[in-house]
Amino acid sequence: MIKIRGFSKRYGQFVAVDSLDLDIEQGDVFGFIGPNGAGKTTTIRFLTTLLKPTAGKAWINGYSVTQQIDEVKRSIGFMPDTFGVYDGMKVWEFLDFFATAYGLPRSKRRALIDDVLDLVDLTSKRDTLVNGLSRGMQQRLCLAKTLVHDPPVLILDEPASGLDPRARVEMKALLRELQKMGKTILISSHILPELADFCNKIGIIERGKLLAAGPVKDVIRSIRQNRVVRVVVSAQMETCEVMLAHHEHVKNLSGADGEFKFEFIGNDNDVVNLHKDLLEKGVPVVWFQEEEADLEEAFMKITKGLVA
Numbered sequence: 001m002i003k004i005r006g007f008s009k010r011y012g013q014f015v016a017v018d019s020l021d022l023d024i025e026q027g028d029v030f031g032f033i034g035p036n037g038a039g040k041t042t043t044i045r046f047l048t049t050l051l052k053p054t055a056g057k058a059w060i061n062g063y064s065v066t067q068q069i070d071e072v073k074r075s076i077g078f079m080p081d082t083f084g085v086y087d088g089m090k091v092w093e094f095l096d097f098f099a100t101a102y103g104l105p106r107s108k109r110r111a112l113i114d115d116v117l118d119l120v121d122l123t124s125k126r127d128t129l130v131n132g133l134s135r136g137m138q139q140r141l142c143l144a145k146t147l148v149h150d151p152p153v154l155i156l157d158e159p160a161s162g163l164d165p166r167a168r169v170e171m172k173a174l175l176r177e178l179q180k181m182g183k184t185i186l187i188s189s190h191i192l193p194e195l196a197d198f199c200n201k202i203g204i205i206e207r208g209k210l211l212a213a214g215p216v217k218d219v220i221r222s223i224r225q226n227r228v229v230r231v232v233v234s235a236q237m238e239t240c241e242v243m244l245a246h247h248e249h250v251k252n253l254s255g256a257d258g259e260f261k262f263e264f265i266g267n268d269n270d271v272v273n274l275h276k277d278l279l280e281k282g283v284p285v286v287w288f289q290e291e292e293a294d295l296e297e298a299f300m301k302i303t304k305g306l307v308a
Contacts, residue, residue, distance in 0.1 A: 001026040001153055001184040002047065007056035009042050009208075016042045018208040020056070024186060024201070026152075029179050031199035031216075032188040033299060039208040040188040041081065044157050047186070048078045060153055074102070077146035081158040081188075083138075087131045091122060091141060094130050095148055102149040116144040120174060136167030143174065154178065156187045172198055192295040202295070206303040220293045223301040226251065226263040229271070231278070232287035233258045240283045247274060261291070 002024035009016045017039040024030045032040050045051035047058055049069045058065040061075035086094060092113055099109045117123045120140040125133065133141060139159065146154060159175070160168045175198065179185065189195055195202065196216070203213035212219050233240045237258045244250050249266035264271060275288050 001028070002030075002058070002060050002186060004043070004047075004058045005056060007043065007046060007058060008054045009039075009046065009051065010054045015208050017046075017205075020205075020208075020210050022203060022210060022213060024184060026184050027179075027182055028201050029175070029185045029187065029199045031195035031202040032186060032205065033190070033192060033195065033202055033295065034188075034205040035190050038190075038205045040190075040205060041157055042208075043205075044078075044155055044186070044188060048076060048155055049073060074149065075151055075153055077149070077151040077154045079142055079146045079154070079156045079159055081161055083142050087129075089130050090127050091117070091130055091133070092126045094141065095144060098145045099148045104149060112148060112150075116147050119147065119177070120144045121170075134167075136163050136170065139163060139167065139171065140174065143171075147178075152182075152184060154183050154185045154187075156185065158189055159187060160189070160191070192299060196295045204299055204302050211302050212298075216295075219302075220295065220298045223298050224293055226265050227271075228291045228293075229262055229264045230287065230289050230291050231260045231262075231285065233260075233278075234284045234286050236281075236283045239281060240278060243278060243281065243283070249274070258286075264290075 002022070004020055004022040007020040008018055020039075020043060032043070034040050042051065046053055047060065047065060049065060049072055053066070060072050063071040063075060065072050089097070095113045095116065096109055099112060104112060114123070117126060120143055122137065122140055122144065125137060130138070130141065143159065160171050163171060175185065175187070187195070187199070199216060201214060202216050202219055204211045204219070212222070231240065231244070241253075241260065244253050244260055244262060249264055249270050251263040251265060253260060253262040255261050264274075271290075275285065278285055
């Protein structure tokens with residue numbers, strides 16, 4: 001649905017994005033991850049036809065971003081990281097303005113506006129002045145504007161920026177609903193936890209270079225050579241520590257007061273046997289769990305070589 005090949009953008013000697021290749025399939029929710037200034041917004045501006053590339057090409061919904069601009073604009077809904085609202089304009093008028101800009105006929109606009117207001121839970125604010133909405137409601141209204149022409153691809157730049165915790169939860173629930181509707185979503189953010197349980201694929205970009213991309217679990221697993229296990233016991237702490245310290249598959253053991261953490265270099269059967277051995281020695285195991293890596297750990301390890 002989105003294909004980028006060799007995209008580069010330079011400003012004099014400064015390289016904002018360097019030879020980026022990326023594929024996002026239909027129905028993907030792709031998290032574009034990186035710190036401020038990494039190249040996320042530059043890439044998004046290119047995909048939304050707002051920026052000419054120094055080099056490279058891209059296609060959205062089969063249309064060339066540089067050659068078929070009108071078709072691309074009809075195929076995407078773009079929500080920028082910052083947006084303005086119009087003083088003195090009602091919510092429905094705001095949406096009607098954008099529906100008109102997209103060429104939607106008057107006979108269909110009211111129903112479409114009602115549908116998107118219902119989707120973003122703003123039906124009760126239909127006749128409210130836009131500038132009287134809260135920040136979270138304005139964000140939802142901007143998303144409604146993005147959806148008014150029913151595009152198959154959504155490109156969202158920091159959609160939860162500036163929202164309070166409750167509004168963030170509401171935004172994520174709305175994006176999940178859009179995913180169920182079959183939308184392909186590219187969403188950029190530098191707040192990693194909010195993407196961890198939402199995106200099925202991610203790309204990590206730093207200093208203009210795409211360092212990793214693929215299914216979330218695959219990217220996270222790629223940063224660890226060995227599994228990490230956490231064991232909590234309620235008694236027999238010394239026995240547990242000695243057993244773990246002398247176990248052939250345990251490395252880098254740490255912990256105290258009945259809670260231990262270590263790398264485990266064995267296979268699944270070896271994990272089962274370790275648990276069994278602890279119980280057979282009379283060690284009361286309260287917790288025995290493999291600790292999954294998260295996006296923050298993945299990002300820090302993948303970008304480590306570029307941090308100076």
